Amino acid sequence: MTDPGRMRERVRFERRGDIENDGHGTVIGDFEPMFGSVAAKITPRLGGETVISSRLQGVQPFTVTVRSSSDTRCVDATCRCVNERTGAIYDIRAISNPDQKNKFLDMLVEAKQDSGG
Numbered sequence: 823m824t825d826p827g828r829m830r831e832r833v834r835f836e837r838r839g840d841i842e843n844d845g846h847g848t849v850i851g852d853f854e855p856m857f858g859s860v861a862a863k864i865t866p867r868l869g870g871e872t873v874i875s876s877r878l879q880g881v882q883p884f885t886v887t888v889r890s891s892s893d894t895r896c897v898d899a900t901c902r903c904v905n906e907r908t909g910a911i912y913d914i915r916a917i918s919n920p921d922q923k924n925k926f927l928d929m930l931v932e933a934k935q936d937s938g939g
């Protein structure tokens with residue numbers, strides 16, 4: 823169970839806006855904030871064959887834990903997470919509801935290579 827006192831980071835979630843770019847139907851857009859920032863706990867993933875393999879490839883997985891709310895339940899794997907303190911950008915890979923009571927959401931994320939995380 824997550825202790826809310828350990829949620830010391832502030833993150834925002836962003837979704838890509840739709841902009842038709844090339845006239846051929848390719849849809850590209852900038853990322854835009856979905857809602858205000860929320861408190862989060864960001865924990866590096868350790869151990870496990872898949873995690874070790876990812877780190878060998880230069881990809882660092884993390885778990886981002888946030889309080890479940892009507893806003894955070896709208897986040898999905900097409901969104902990204904930004905740590906407002908460090909500027910690190912994380913691609914969201916999977917989201918789970920670990921206690922099955924909608925108190926917290928755990929998000930498996932990967933730090934983007936070009937971000938500060």
